[in-house]
Amino acid sequence: MVSALLQAGFRVDDVTMTDLVAGGARLEAFRGVVFPGGFSYADVLGSAVGWAAAIRGGEGLRAALEAWRNRATSFSLGVCNGCQLMALLGWLDPSEAKDEVTAAEVPAAPSVRLARNTSGRFESRWSRVLVEESKSVLLKGMGGAKMGVWVAHGEGQFTYRSKGVLPQLEKSGCVALRYLDDRDSVTEEYPMNPNGSQGCYCSCIM
Numbered sequence: 252m253v254s255a256l257l258q259a260g261f262r263v264d265d266v267t268m269t270d271l272v273a274g275g276a277r278l279e280a281f282r283g284v285v286f287p288g289g290f291s292y293a294d295v296l297g298s299a300v301g302w303a304a305a306i307r308g309g310e311g312l313r314a315a316l317e318a319w320r321n322r323a324t325s326f327s328l329g330v331c332n333g334c335q336l337m338a339l340l341g342w343l344d345p346s347e348a349k350d351e352v353t354a355a356e357v358p359a360a361p362s363v364r365l366a367r368n369t370s371g372r373f374e375s376r377w378s379r380v381l382v383e384e385s386k387s388v389l390l391k392g393m394g395g396a397k398m399g400v401w402v403a404h405g406e407g408q409f410t411y412r413s414k415g416v417l418p419q420l421e422k423s424g425c426v427a428l429r430y431l432d433d434r435d436s437v438t439e440e441y442p443m444n445p446n447g448s449q450g451c452y453c454s455c456i457m
Contacts, residue, residue: 252287252330268305271312278319288331298365298406299335306340316340326388331404338363345419362416366408369447373405378445379431380453387427397435400428400453407446407453417450426452 256263261283270276278284292301306313319325320342329337337343343363368374377399384394411417420426429451432438437451444451 252285256285268302271315272305272309274311278315281319282324283326283328284319286327286329286333286336288333291332291336294332299332299339302332302336303339306336328389335365335406338365343425345416345423345425360412362412363420364410364412365406366410367406368404368408368445370441370445373403374407374442374445375403376401376442376445378402378443378453379435380428381431381435381437382428383426383452385424385427390427397431402445402453404446407448409446409448409450409452411449421450426450428453 253263253265264276264281266276271278291299292305295301296304306316320327327337327342329335329342334343338361341361344361378401379397380400382390382393382396382398429437430439430444430448430453432440432443438444439447439449439451441447444453446453
């Protein structure tokens, strides 16, 4: 991940959870945060569940992340377990959905969750995606592009707490990428859509 960011022109600092919990790194100094992939706390409680609990349990860290997230000049990227983490923290929820529950309930009941692939298997293959016009600063100017991406996950299916969440995400310009079939049409059909995500999408931007 660090190598990819460096090649894209970013200045990168490798900050660990230990650094954040101990107060050894201050988020105000950064413009972006990337939550990387890889097993977290061995995933024994579920993908990113332990990671999310560590953040929720640290009042200072939780408050610092929320303050940083609400800063207009900040951006975030979650990859694999990092995306799972963002979902569990409620960072993928559309703003309209947050109004449906109290602030205390949002962390425990996020509107967007990543569930096991409908195939029941770990999926690792080359897929094609459509880049949508969205809020993503990393995909700015790429709307309409169709390209290949490698997918490798066991829990990549986007699911929603209620039927109204997906339309809210789409209306808000938060859907960044959608899976394509071999005719370049957006699809929920397996295996072109490897996880069964509703709305054919594989990436959510908040």
